[in-house]
Amino acid sequence: MALPDDFKAALSSWASGVSVVTTNANGLLYGLTVSSFTSLSLDPPLILVCIDNRNRFPTMVTEAGGFAVSILARDQEAASNYFASSGRLPTPNFTTIEGEWTEAGQPAVKGAAAHIVCKLHDQLQRGDHTIIIGEVVEARTDDSKMPLLYWKRGYRTVTT
Numbered sequence: 001m002a003l004p005d006d007f008k009a010a011l012s013s014w015a016s017g018v019s020v021v022t023t024n025a026n027g028l029l030y031g032l033t034v035s036s037f038t039s040l041s042l043d044p045p046l047i048l049v050c051i052d053n054r055n056r057f058p059t060m061v062t063e064a065g066g067f068a069v070s071i072l073a074r075d076q077e078a079a080s081n082y083f084a085s086s087g088r089l090p091t092p093n094f095t096t097i098e099g100e101w102t103e104a105g106q107p108a109v110k111g112a113a114a115h116i117v118c119k120l121h122d123q124l125q126r127g128d129h130t131i132i133i134g135e136v137v138e139a140r141t142d143d144s145k146m147p148l149l150y151w152k153r154g155y156r157t158v159t160t
């Protein structure tokens, strides 16, 4: 098999949701788009995301001790593109994409289909990514929102 192209092509067949993980480390806000969000455990309530080791997010989460996951709604492609663009720097305020504060003091994307707020549980560096495990302290859902999906390198949604 001609890895890694065959590997990437196979992975692109996996339809996923699109989320933005955000954190507030010493008053600096930062986030990035991730499709690697997964539920891990119900008791205790744990979730995980896998983040490229070159990204500043794992270091910032260690400093912050927590983070939020915003599960994007289908009208939030602009937020996904913004938080996937290269070279964004941490900022003291929300910029470009409207944000809101969770009760636990983490920044999140406004208008998302759901928010999950976590306390940092563990971080494991494996290969070129870091698995960040969060213990869920807050979860909120807007049932009126349809999800944004990612499949075969493009945005999709569900039709119901």
Ligand SMILES: Cc1cc2nc3c(=O)[nH]c(=O)nc-3n(C[C@H](O)[C@H](O)[C@H](O)COP(=O)(O)O)c2cc1C
Pocket: 018, 031, 032, 033, 034, 035, 036, 037, 050, 051, 052, 054, 055, 056, 080, 083, 084, 085, 086, 087, 088, 150
């Ligand atoms: C739909 C989608 C899903 C993504 N999922 C992940 C992911 O799970 N983990 C990750 O590290 N990067 C993921 N990325 C890429 C990051 O969002 C992107 O590399 C990062 O925001 C670039 O910022 P930087 O160059 O400043 O590090 C994804 C991008 C898109 C568009």
